Amino acid sequence: MNNKWIDNEQDLELVKQLFNNNDSPRTLQHLKWQYIDSYCQEGRLVLGGIDPTLLKGLTGIYAIFQNRFISDNQKVTASQSLDTLVAPEARGQGLFNKLASQVYDEAKNRGIAFVYGFPNGNSAHGFFNKLDWINLDPIPFLVLPLRSHYILSKMPIINKVSNLLPNITYLKKIKYQTSFDIVENIPIDSNYDQLWTAFSKKINTGLIRDAKYVNWRLSRPGEDYQNVAILDNKGEMQAICIYSLKEKHGGLIGYIMELIYLDDKLGSIALNKALQNLKDSHCDAVLAWNFNHSPNHAAYKANGFLPLPEKIRPIELHFGVRIFNENLRETLSDRNKWYLSYFDSDTV
Template structure:
């Protein structure tokens, strides 16, 4: 038998112990990472419910969301991102997942959060839809671009075929496509002065978009423990006005050295500035010996078109390491258990209304 209780900061050590038992030693069970994720978020502290065994006193599971600020249809609203969900194996089948989740949603609704969204893995995906009433909005396409075709072919098919890939290697070679009208430069946590003005200009570019102001970008990409990101801004020659930014990270994906484009947003009046950002980041990846570049980007966005113009291709679903579904649940329940406003005409249920990148969740 278990009971639900609201998380307090003093519960963090025992949640880490439970998380390590479930996930092993990784960023998701690291003290500093979780303090950053749960306590330092400029949108607010994490909303967490814990399940405790009433007899043994040990934790049996957790359900976690973190607040995320959004600009949606010209209104500043708060949603929540679902992450780090787990139930200890010996407590499976006791309704912990659904019980804690519904309690968290009630807590969030009382705090004014309008919705919950997530990018579930294949194991948790069915539970969110069948047990918690989430809607699958669709998949975010994975875009890929070879950086070192010979290395990729050698790893997957062997050295003989790698020699035959030389024409493709030349075709996908990253070249310097600088534009004399624009200057691309590294952004640092000590100099984000142009971000708020840029955000004020582009915040209505898409109907639903996560807030990308100075406080958010500093927290998400500069204050984060255990990860290093490369962040570039772009401006016109002889001007200090920021026209866009791009965020990249060098990592390993499926045993391949991969440069991931984590976030990318550009002023719609300057698509050529966006092309300069992509080219600069690709050259950074090559300098750091990445063999493949990747990005999650919705097809209807201008940023997706810019990536495709820079050699990115949509990965076939059969070759994806896993699907990337977006799930959504409106918070607030009516007496007949239907969430207010959640129907086929709800614009939040249309994925083509959203702007989402890897930066809108926590895996990369």
Template sequence: MNSSYIWLSGSAGQLDLFKSFFDKNGSPRSSEYLRWQYLDGNQSVSPLVVLGLDGGSLDNPDVSCIYALFQNEFLCSGSAILGSQSLDTMTAPKFRGKGLFNKYASIVYEKAANEGVSFVYGFPNGNSAHGFFNKLGWQKLDPVPFLVRPISVSYLIDRLPVLKRFSSLFDGLRIRSRPFDLDEGYVLKDNFVLDHRYEELWEGFRQSIGVALNRNVSYMKWRLFSKPGEVYSNAAIFDGEGGDLRAICFFTQKQKHGGSVGYIMDLMYGDGFVREGEALLNYVVDKLYRANCDILLAWCFDHSPSYEAYRRCGFLAFPERLRPIELHFGVRAFSKEIEPVVANRKNWYISYLDSDTV
């Protein structure tokens, strides 16, 4: 079997090759999305995407496998480091069973380590988890911290095997949000354009976090305001008109999993402002209720600084057996020095901003 590979660059031909591979193998990507994700990213670093050409050559490429890492700045124990997320990974059906997944992942990991990337993390699905954890040396940090806040009772019951036959009895029964209570002097705004006040809020919010994507203004503008084909909203509470930002919530709504799903992309609030975080989240829950969402989902660890607001607003841990998709959470460090930090689940902060599917 001829064995060669190329690294994705900014050329139109390579991007077309990348896109056509996914299109032919049942997982279509738009050219705009691929360019946004890998070539126009938040960091000025080259993409770590390898295209295996085991069925062809450089002159006549037949892509056999793709392994892709996306690099970004992370905060680790208070310092900025370069980390990466494992995203688009696939082997063409006719090349499966030949060890290409391990081969090209190892090639990418070696280059990543040589270029100063400290670790790779991600959320393998049920089909690929075995390869990541048993063959690529990833450490499990399961479970993914799904939180759920039901709205449509029938939507929820329809997903409980024992009670499914009774779901029609609850058609139209919906769980409202708790009253939205904002103290006098505060100002609430929808779709706040991020500025230095957000940066200041994030700087304070992250102080108790061990490991996280650096959610600075630059990252947020790339992630939420330039992603092709997506619409995200936010709501924010300020201490008076033109005052300090006390809390902000990012969210979106999608038709997925057989219904209308509201996703809380992230929730942040200042130290000592949990009441404001709770009020803001109740406001967002009410907006999504009025938009006819069936269910709300979030990712938040119970040790995260925003967990208390979620708890107060009726979000519950989502049992793994009821989740719409099987996902795992894991990491592999590229240096022994950083491994004890990133391999400890208690150090991590993640939200739906870390997901590449929402």
């Protein structure tokens, strides 16, 4: 088994073939967006296992995505663990550990501070028990049910009679009196950057979500993202909620991708307007990733979001970090220092 660094568009066809052959189809357009067209000029670290019995065939891949982060009041280059896949015929041979170890060695040589990510139920054991990841579980899933039939259908025992019960649709409406403007689908530009700069001062460790990053993230092929923003009398952005609606998990699911604001009341209003839009589009439930300690948690609480019990979560995901920069170990090992949102997810 040989290894190959994957760093150009020609290699994407090999990656596409590996995923398509293993029940995880990807389009070339999506792979190009993720691996080639990234706003982050440092690039990706992508290593694939080549089976010499196959003509240029990949039997495994491990990829991390370099990015700009804040941690302990300093800007660092860190990375997110993205694609991990080993074909069935190559499993049990240590290929996953071999690829990941080589990627991590290169990451340390490049001065990358850490790699974090969200292993699924199949790969979590390998990350936490073989690759020295620190477990920071659980992912802070929040849910806001909008239609009772959907949420009851996911609950044990009750799901058997959920269709016999009334399908109640409810959303708390936050009243407001403000001379500020509520606008929709505003460009993400320098006005947004001013808001992000102020908001980010309340974050210890997290991905830098400036306009450069957000515009790339929202260009994800095949997705439709919307936003609601609040502007003051000078036209300066005071709050923004970015969201999407997808057919997923057996229903129409809303996702709060990001919520950034200066004032809890204005943040609650922006979020509520986004939720009203989702409700009007027949959304069944809305999901978010948000810690209790996050600077925007008050807005989620004001709008009625609740922790999503692990028993009814749509997928099994875990949260962890592998640390390369020892100076950040104490901070990165503490989940209370992290900020997460659905912008950290690579599946929505």
